[in-house]
Amino acid sequence: MQQLSSGEIVKRYRSFFVARNHLALPGSSLVVPGNSTSFIIAGMQPLLPYLRGEVAPLAPRLTALQRCLRTDDVEQVGTSIRQNTAFFMLGNWSIGNYDKRTTIQMALDLLLNHLGLPLEKLWMTVFEGDRELGLSLDDVAAEEWRRLGVPSEHVVPLGAEDNFWTMGGGPGPCGPCSEIFVDRGSELGCGAPDCRPGCSCARFLEVWNLVFMEFEKHEDGSLTSLPQRNIDTGMGLERMACVLQSSDSVYSVDLFQPALERLQALAPRDDGSPQALRARRMIVDHVRAVLLAGLAGVGPGRDGRSSVVRRLIRRAACQGRLLGIDQPFLGSLLQPLVEGHGSLLTQDEQKRVPDLERLVTNDEVMFARVLSSGLRELERVEPNERGIIAGEYLFKLHAEKGFPADLASEILQERGLVVDWSGYQHASADHRIVSRVSVQKHFH
Ligand code: GLY
Numbered sequence: 001m002q003q004l005s006s007g008e009i010v011k012r013y014r015s016f017f018v019a020r021n022h023l024a025l026p027g028s029s030l031v032v033p034g035n036s037t038s039f040i041i042a043g044m045q046p047l048l049p050y051l052r053g054e055v056a057p058l059a060p061r062l063t064a065l066q067r068c069l070r071t072d073d074v075e076q077v078g079t080s081i082r083q084n085t086a087f088f089m090l091g092n093w094s095i096g097n098y099d100k101r102t103t104i105q106m107a108l109d110l111l112l113n114h115l116g117l118p119l120e121k122l123w124m125t126v127f128e129g130d131r132e133l134g135l136s137l138d139d140v141a142a143e144e145w146r147r148l149g150v151p152s153e154h155v156v157p158l159g160a161e162d163n164f165w166t167m168g169g170g171p172g173p174c175g176p177c178s179e180i181f182v183d184r185g186s187e188l189g190c191g192a193p194d195c196r197p198g199c200s201c202a203r204f205l206e207v208w209n210l211v212f213m214e215f216e217k218h219e220d221g222s223l224t225s226l227p228q229r230n231i232d233t234g235m236g237l238e239r240m241a242c243v244l245q246s247s248d249s250v251y252s253v254d255l256f257q258p259a260l261e262r263l264q265a266l267a268p269r270d271d272g273s274p275q276a277l278r279a280r281r282m283i284v285d286h287v288r289a290v291l292l293a294g295l296a297g298v299g300p301g302r303d304g305r306s307s308v309v310r311r312l313i314r315r316a317a318c319q320g321r322l323l324g325i326d327q328p329f330l331g332s333l334l335q336p337l338v339e340g341h342g343s344l345l346t347q348d349e350q351k352r353v354p355d356l357e358r359l360v361t362n363d364e365v366m367f368a369r370v371l372s373s374g375l376r377e378l379e380r381v382e383p384n385e386r387g388i389i390a391g392e393y394l395f396k397l398h399a400e401k402g403f404p405a406d407l408a409s410e411i412l413q414e415r416g417l418v419v420d421w422s423g424y425q426h427a428s429a430d431h432r433i434v435s436r437v438s439v440q441k442h443f444h
Contacts, residue, residue, distance in 0.1 A: 002116045004244040005254050006088075006237055007342055009115065010065055013090045013235065016110050022092055023059035027066045030086075030296035031305065038305045039069035039293070041168050043089035044211075044232045050095045051173045051213060053227030060097035065090055065237070065344075067292055071308060072168070074315075075410070078281035079274075081202050081242075081249035085312065086289035088237035088344065096228030100212050103231045104144045107180065107210055115244065121183045123197045123204060124150060127164060127176035128157035133223065135164075141178045141212070156197050165211040165232075173226060174217045180208040182243045207243060208235040251281035255344075258336035259284045266332075267323035275414065279319035286316040287333045287360075294356040295349045300363040313363050314407060317371060328368060331361035374403030375411070383417050391423025399431060 004012070018024050028046035030039050040046060043066040049055040050062075069086040076083040094103070111117045124145045127138040137157060145155045157163075166174040181197040181204040189195050189203030197204045213230040215223040241253040252260065263280055270276055290300075293309045300310035316330055334357050338350055377397060383389050389412055397403045409419045 001118065001244065001246075003246070004115065004241075006241045007344065009237060009240050009244060010088075010090065010344070012114050013110065014063060014065070016114050017061075017063040017092045017106075020061070020106060021059075022061040022063040023057075025062055025064040027064045030067050030069055030292055031298060036170075036172075037070075037168065038308060039296075039298075040066065041068055041070040042066075043068065043091035043234045044093065044173070044213075045167065047093060047095075047232075048173065051093075051226065051230050051232065052216065053096075057095050060095045062093040062095070063091065067296075069289055069293060069308075070168070071312075074312075077285050078251070078278035080200075081251075082205055082239060084236075084238050084250055084288075085285050086292045087250075090235040090237055090240075092231070092233050094231035096230060098231060099229070100140055100231075101144045103210050103212075103233065104141060104178065105148065107208065107233070108145075108148050108150075111180070111208075115240070117182065117243070119149060122150065123154045123156060123181040123183060125156045125158045125163055125179045125181070125197050127178070128159055130160040130164065133160060133164065135176065138163075138176050138178070138212075141176075141210075145178075158198055162198055165209065165213075166217050171217050171219050173213050173230070173232070174215050174223070175211055175213040175230075175232075177209050177211040179206050180210070181206050184243065205239055205243060206236075207239045209233060249281065251284055255340045256284045256288070256337070258339040259287065259333045262333055262336045263323075266329050267320075267325050269324060276323060279322045282319045283316045283323075283330070284333065284337070286312040287330050288337050290316075290330070290360060291334055291337050291353075291356065294359065295345070295352065299356070299359045310363060311404070313360060314367050314371075314404060315410075317364050317367055318375075318407060318411065321371065321375065328361050328364040330364050331357040334360065370402045374401055374408065377401070377403075378408060378411055381412075387417055389417050389419050391420040391425070392427040394419055395424050395427035395431070 014024055028040060032040060032046060044051060050057040066089045068089050071085060073083050074085055077085055111122065112119060126141045129136040142155050146152055163177050165177040166172065184203055184205055186203065190199060190201035195201060195203060211232040213232045214226055216226055217223055238250040238253055242250050245253050247253050260280065263283060290309055290312050298305045298309055300306055300313050313330060320329055334353050338345055338353055374397060381389060381393060394405045394408050397408055398405045405424065412419060
C-alpha cells in the first residue's frame with residue numbers, strides 16, 4: 001500500500017469528486033451562530049438547509065473538507081485508537097441528484113484506484129433493517145458491493161444502532177448507511193472468532209460512512225420523508241491517514257508528528273505504561289481541538305462553548321503532570337501543530353496562532369495553582385471500605401478549590417476508585433439552597 005500524507009489524501013479526494021461534477025465548497029467555520037450544537041459535529045451540518053430542501057444549493061453535487069468538534073466521546077480519547085475530539089471530515093453530497101449505486105461505485109473507485117487500498121482489506125456494513133423503524137434490509141447496497149467484486153463475507157448487515165445514521169443521535173435528516181472499514185490485520189485484533197466490523201477492538205477501522213439520507217427524524221423519534229433523496233458521506237481524514245500511513249492510531253498521523261516530537265522533548269522519560277501513552281495522545285488531541293476552536297474565535301472561558309475549550313485545556317494540563325511536566329506547556333504545542341497541519345490551515349489562521357498561544361498559556365497558568373493543590377488533595381483521599389469516594393468530598397473540592405468534579409472523578413478512576421454521585425448531587429442541592437437563602441438575606 002502506498003503511503004499518503006494527509007494533504008495528499010485531501011487533494012485526491014477533492015479532485016476525484018470535482019472531476020465528477022461536484023462543486024468544492026470551502027468548508028464552514030466550526031461555529032455557526034444559531035446552530036443546535038455548540039460546534040459543528042458532522043460534515044453535513046452546514047448543508048442542512050439544502051438537505052432539507054429549504055434552500056437550493058449552488059450545485060446539486062457538493063464536496064468539502066469540514067472541521068468538526070464533539071466531546072461526547074471525550075473519555076475514549078487516547079484509550080481507543082480512533083477517537084479525535086476535533087477532526088477533519090471529507091465529504092461528498094448529492095442533493096437529490098445521484099443514487100445509492102452511483103455513490104457506492106464512486107466510493108470504491110476512489111478507494112481502490114486513487115487512494116491505493118487493496119480490495120481484500122475492505123469490509124462494508126449495510127443496514128439490516130429495523131422493525132421499529134418499519135424499514136427492511138438494504139439489499140440494494142449489499143447487492144451493489146457484491147456486484148463490484150466485494151466478497152459476500154465482507155458485506156456485513158448491522159442493525160439501526162450501527163447503520164442508521166442520525167445527527168448526533170438527535171433530530172434532523174437521517175437514513176440508512178453503509179460504512180466502509182479497513183482490516184488493519186489480525187495481529188491487531190481481539191482474536192474472537194466473530195471479530196468483524198462493529199467489534200470494538202483495533203483491527204477494523206471505519207474510514208468512510210455513506211449515508212442514504214431519505215428521512216427527517218423528529219423530536220418524538222418519528223420519521224418523515226425528505227423532499228428529495230440525498231447522499232451524505234463522511235470520511236474521517238485522520239482515520240484514512242492512519243491507514244495510509246500505517247500509524248498505530250489517529251493520534252500519530254503526520255498532522256500530530258511535530259507536536260508529539262515537541263512533547264517528547266518536554267517529557268523525555270517514558271515508562272511505556274498505557275497511562276503515559278494515553279496522556280500523550282490526549283494532550284495532542286485536546287490541544288489540536290483548542291487550536292481549531294480558537295481559530296473559530298472561541299477561546300477558553302466560563303460559559304457555553306468557551307467552557308468546552310477551558311475543559312479541554314484543563315484535561316490536557318492534568319495529563320502533562322502525569323508525564324512529569326510541571327510548567328505551562330500547552331501553548332508551546334500550537335506552532336508544531338500548525339506545522340503538522342500545513343496547508344489545512346490558511347495563512348491568515350497561521351498568523352493568528354501567537355495570540356492564541358498567549359490565551360492558552362494564561363489559562364493554563366491560572367489553572368496550575370488549582371491543579372497543584374487539587375492533585376495533592378486527591379492523592380491523600382481515602383475511599384470507604386467498598387472503594388467509594390464520598391460525593392460530598394468531591395463537591396467541596398469543586399466549590400471551595402475550583403477543581404472540576406468530573407476531572408477529579410477521572411483521576412480517581414485511574415486509581416480504581418468510584419465516586420458516589422448521588423452524594424455529590426445531594427451536596428450540590430444543599431449548597432444551592434444555602435446560596436439562595438444567603439442571596440435572599442443579602443438583597444432583602
Ligand atoms: N454524515 C456522515 C457521517 O458523519 O458519518
